Amino acid sequence: MRHLSLLSFLGLTLFSQVSPEPRVKSSSPRPKVNPTPALAMDSPLAPAVQAARGRDYETAAALLKKLDPATLVPSEARRWRLTAVDAAVRTGDLALLRRANASGEGLLFADARQILHAWELAQVKEYAAARAVLKKVSDPVHLDERSRRRYLALIAGIAQQEGDRKTERVYVAKLVDYVGSWKSETCQSCHENPEKYGDDVTSLDVKNLWIGKRFSAILAADGDAARVGQEARQQLGKAPGDEAARLRLAYALRAEGKEEQSNMELRKLEWAAFADRPFKRPDNDITFPGKLPLENQRPTEAFMPDNHIISAVDYLRAGQFSRCRQELATLAPYSQLTVRQRYRILATEARLAQLEGNRGAEKRALISLVALLQKSPTIAGPSITLDQSWWVARRQKALVHEFSSFTFTPGNTGLSNSDLTQYP
Numbered sequence: 001m002r003h004l005s006l007l008s009f010l011g012l013t014l015f016s017q018v019s020p021e022p023r024v025k026s027s028s029p030r031p032k033v034n035p036t037p038a039l040a041m042d043s044p045l046a047p048a049v050q051a052a053r054g055r056d057y058e059t060a061a062a063l064l065k066k067l068d069p070a071t072l073v074p075s076e077a078r079r080w081r082l083t084a085v086d087a088a089v090r091t092g093d094l095a096l097l098r099r100a101n102a103s104g105e106g107l108l109f110a111d112a113r114q115i116l117h118a119w120e121l122a123q124v125k126e127y128a129a130a131r132a133v134l135k136k137v138s139d140p141v142h143l144d145e146r147s148r149r150r151y152l153a154l155i156a157g158i159a160q161q162e163g164d165r166k167t168e169r170v171y172v173a174k175l176v177d178y179v180g181s182w183k184s185e186t187c188q189s190c191h192e193n194p195e196k197y198g199d200d201v202t203s204l205d206v207k208n209l210w211i212g213k214r215f216s217a218i219l220a221a222d223g224d225a226a227r228v229g230q231e232a233r234q235q236l237g238k239a240p241g242d243e244a245a246r247l248r249l250a251y252a253l254r255a256e257g258k259e260e261q262s263n264m265e266l267r268k269l270e271w272a273a274f275a276d277r278p279f280k281r282p283d284n285d286i287t288f289p290g291k292l293p294l295e296n297q298r299p300t301e302a303f304m305p306d307n308h309i310i311s312a313v314d315y316l317r318a319g320q321f322s323r324c325r326q327e328l329a330t331l332a333p334y335s336q337l338t339v340r341q342r343y344r345i346l347a348t349e350a351r352l353a354q355l356e357g358n359r360g361a362e363k364r365a366l367i368s369l370v371a372l373l374q375k376s377p378t379i380a381g382p383s384i385t386l387d388q389s390w391w392v393a394r395r396q397k398a399l400v401h402e403f404s405s406f407t408f409t410p411g412n413t414g415l416s417n418s419d420l421t422q423y424p
Helices: 003-010 046-053 057-065 074-091 094-100 105-123 127-134 145-161 165-179 185-191 210-222 225-238 243-255 259-267 304-317 321-329 339-356 359-375 391-398 417-422
Strands: 384-386 406-408
Touching: 046 057, 046 074, 057 074, 057 094, 074 094, 074 105, 074 304, 074 339, 094 339, 105 127, 105 145, 105 304, 127 145, 145 165, 145 185, 145 210, 165 210, 165 243, 210 225, 210 243, 225 243, 243 259, 304 321, 304 339, 321 339, 339 359, 339 391, 339 417, 359 391, 359 406, 384 417
Parallel strands: none
Antiparallel strands: 384 406
């Protein structure tokens, strides 16, 4: 990835201003809010969800089409989208799939998953491959907050491992600005601890945070900590509440060896953790990307085929068919893959062809899928009878192709009954 040419695209600046939203504090704890509460029995969505759970996706699709998600509460609207995607993929309903993905949520989810795939590669020193995966993220700016921070942190971590301090500096500086918005609603909606502290802002150990340590080390190595500190002071003169500028000043002072002055600046942040302050432990306090690389590495062959298949399905569900095909194309030749991987690929190809109305491609994928299972070695153990009720048989019948029931023994293929009946 050409990091520096990407900066203008991301809209990254070294000293962006952060204006946290005001928070109304509560003196008493409050319970956590379940973002996806159980669906009420009298919900207008309940019949469709129940039909989908019973694998009657035709009925589910028909019921979902009659509902307008804009009239539902947010948690139900999201459930409508997820159920609609399931029904659309399994019935080949392209119009419903497009409607379910109108918000772009599916694509954001698929791109966010690529960051985790890149992280796996970075953990085993496959840095060039990790950067190539990160290139697939189509719109880093509009990722959800957690995914965007992970994107920035992973690029910074890879740059550190490769000794690319120039790139690392830009991305670490952006992460420092993110930390400066800690008390905002955006951050606290994930990191507050309402069961213990109500609406109070939780604590963060900014003195020992890896982002701050790296920023100070980079400024010290580049020899411009004094300049960065002076620019931060000027910003604070204009906006005393700019906590990102406060962090930059503190870390710049530390880079100059002025540890006591650095701590004095950090203490001005009410949420900065120190031994003599009550520590309000945040929720979801997870360091990303963690240690790079891992000491006990595993070969990429152990996870990359499955990662490509997972991404192909993610993009299929998001209605991004060309990107689905791109992920599948990376998996050839199939002869080197397991039965389970090949089954999942063929099932995905069949669903994709059905959605696109490519009857010939769908028929070929289904025939190959059946042949794969029929040719699998017979292994002792529980078997599954695949008859006319199987989704593959129903699709072959719709394509005017004969299907004969047969018995399949999963054995050590890794295929489960759920794979056979529902995937993807």
